[in-house]
Amino acid sequence: MLKKILPLAALLVLSGCASNEDDTAIALAKERAARINAKAPYDKIDEYQIMKAQAKNKTVIITVLYGGGGNVAPSQAIKAAAVNYCQNDELQPVFDAGVSYNIKIMDMRGRTMVEQAVYDAYCKQSAQ
Numbered sequence: 001m002l003k004k005i006l007p008l009a010a011l012l013v014l015s016g017c018a019s020n021e022d023d024t025a026i027a028l029a030k031e032r033a034a035r036i037n038a039k040a041p042y043d044k045i046d047e048y049q050i051m052k053a054q055a056k057n058k059t060v061i062i063t064v065l066y067g068g069g070g071n072v073a074p075s076q077a078i079k080a081a082a083v084n085y086c087q088n089d090e091l092q093p094v095f096d097a098g099v100s101y102n103i104k105i106m107d108m109r110g111r112t113m114v115e116q117a118v119y120d121a122y123c124k125q126s127a128q
Contacts, residue, residue: 022058025098029055032094036062046070048077048105059117061102066113074105078116086123095120 036053043049047070053062064081066074081103085091100119104112 021098025058026055028094028097029058029060029099032060032099036060046072046077048072058098059100059102061104064103064105066105066107068108074113078103078105078114082116082118082122083126085118086126095123 033053033055036050040053041049041051044067047067049065049067051063051065053060055061066077070077072080085101085103098120100117102115102117104115107113
């Protein structure tokens with residue numbers, strides 16, 4: 001009986017810790033999205049404009065509107081944005097806490113053109 005109770009108790013303790021970490025990451029994602037939204041919409045850069053951000057669980061989803069005809073293709077712009085996020089010292093603790101970003105570039109009709117997830121492991125892999 002004791003052999004069955006100890007693993008169950010350990011599992012409950014560990015799941016409680018994971019829940020607290022998840023709650024912290026979820027709250028941090030909401031805070032990051034609110035910060036972005038407080039300044040949105042941003043000024044255009046070339047034909048790109050950050051329109052909004054929203055938190056979905058531990059992910060901050062950033063919506064960028066592309067007006068077309070820019071000097072940088074959306075596929076190149078999103079890769080450059082991902083690199084910038086990975087190299088941003090302010091975001092490293094956010095990634096360490098389990099928060100990720102999902103950057104979506106959309107056309108003028110609201111269709112997703114390209115999408116890129118940015119998270120701790122992605123940044124570490126791309127740095128190599």
